[in-house]
Amino acid sequence: MSFADLGLSDELLRAVVESGYTEPTPIQAQAIPPVLMMKDLIGIAQTGTGKTASFVLPMIDILAHGRSRARMPRSLILEPTRELAAQVAENFEKYGKYHKLNMALLIGGVNMGEQVAALEKGVDVLIATPGRLMDLFQRGKILLTGCSLLVIDEADRMLDMGFIPDIEEICTKLPAQRQTLLFSATMPAPIKKLADKFLSNPKQIEVSRPASTNLSIDQSLVETSSRAKRETLRNLLRSETVSTAIIFSNRKTTVRDLASSLARHGFKAGQIHGDMEQPERLRELDRFKGGEINILVASDVAARGLDIKGVSHVFNFDVPWHPDDYVHRVGRTGRGGATGTAITLVTPEDAEAIAAIEKLTGAPLPRRPRAAGTDAPSEEGTAAPRERRDRRRDKAPREDMARADRAERPERADRQERAVPPAREARRDDRRPRRDDRRDRQDDGPDDGWNGPVPSFLTVGFTN
DSSP states (O other), X not given: OOGXXXXXXXXXXXXXXXXXXXXXXXXXXXXXXXXXXXXXXXXXXXXXXSHHHXXXXXXXXXXXXXXXXXXXXXXXXXXXXXXXXXXXXXXXXHHTTTSOOOEEEEOTTSOHHHHHHHHHHOOSEXXXXXXHHHHHHHTTOOOOTTOOEEEEOSHHHHHHTTOHHHHHHHHHTSOSSOEEEEEESOOOHHHHHHHHHHOSSOEEEESSOTTOOOTTEEEEEEEOOSXXXXXXXXXXXXXXXXXXXXXXXXSHHHHHHXXXXXXXXXXXXXXXXXXXXXXXXXXXXXXXXXXXXXXXXXXXXXXXXXXXXXXXXXXXXSOOSSHHHHHHHHTTSSGGGOOEEEEEEEOGGGHHHHHHHHHHHTSOOOEEOOOTTSSSOXXXXXXXXXXXXXXXXXXXXXXXXXXXXXXXXXXXXXXXXXXXXXXXXXXHHHHSOOHHHHHHHHOOOOOOXXXXXXXXXXXXXXXX
């Protein structure tokens, strides 16, 4: 099957071919026709399967007919993170270059004035994160009554980030008669409840079992210890044929420290995490995409939806806290039918988290032997045992000397006592007065009243 068989317009097909794609992925082949038929849709697919294009492509053709009005977007796409929203915008620019569609991006960390100005001109496609959208709505800068198409992307991630109440409120402000598309890699109960509430007779598509991982990704675990994690990672980066890699960590502080450590060891590493301003994040992504750096250390803010071609490896420096995050992390490699490698560093403390991941994905993760050199102790580690051996070797002679010294100590003490002159002992005793003596010197007798000069008026007598 080709894209031409899906009913897309000639202009759109031309843009797809120029982007280097000839055949649709399974999710695209199943999702595009019903979307073009204006049906509600639930799409369940792991990341890296072309999920974004499965709604971007038909939306472009649907919105090609019609006209936008100021502050009233014709369609709305909700994304959980700024990076994913920006990436969807790139897809619209790439595939919609032969269509005259106006697009606006509403995300945090960017000047709100420019976003309001774009809304004033009229928008066909509005791509937004829930927080910024609600902010502008409450300021009266946007109306959603003209929105006829809603896309909720990465719904399970929205659930993790606590956006479901915002999404429910947004849905109540949209027209009742609309087309709604919901995409998710997993389908927990709250997402199912959300779909039942706001979708009308949706067509459900599952290109793989929910929460499964891409079969084209070689996944494995490498056992290590907490103290040896960084050394294990460096050895893996050197031993594997890594062209580009994303390394995930659970904490932002770990991301910063790990990126700095890798840079000190000669790796071309960058970082991306939630504490960075949006321009900094985009700059790091551009460096990674452009080849200036080939290793990107990231927190889970970057785990979902980043579509970067040619990522050969994903390393989980930390086992993710939530099993669903594992699916999204490893989905950064092996995208679009390509193969990839995902390696997770595990310590004995991670046993419960690994068991939860294996339960979710329904398959055990194979263990691989440690990378070459990870078992070799460091110079500091070899120096310490050597010093201990030297100390043990010298211990016996020192103990003998100590015993001889203890035997001689009483005799030396006796000699020293006899050597002290009697006068010196007396001076030593008299050097500091006893506490009783001090008390006696300070005590001037009983307090019988005034002991100073008697005033003259007291000497005046009284006569009868």
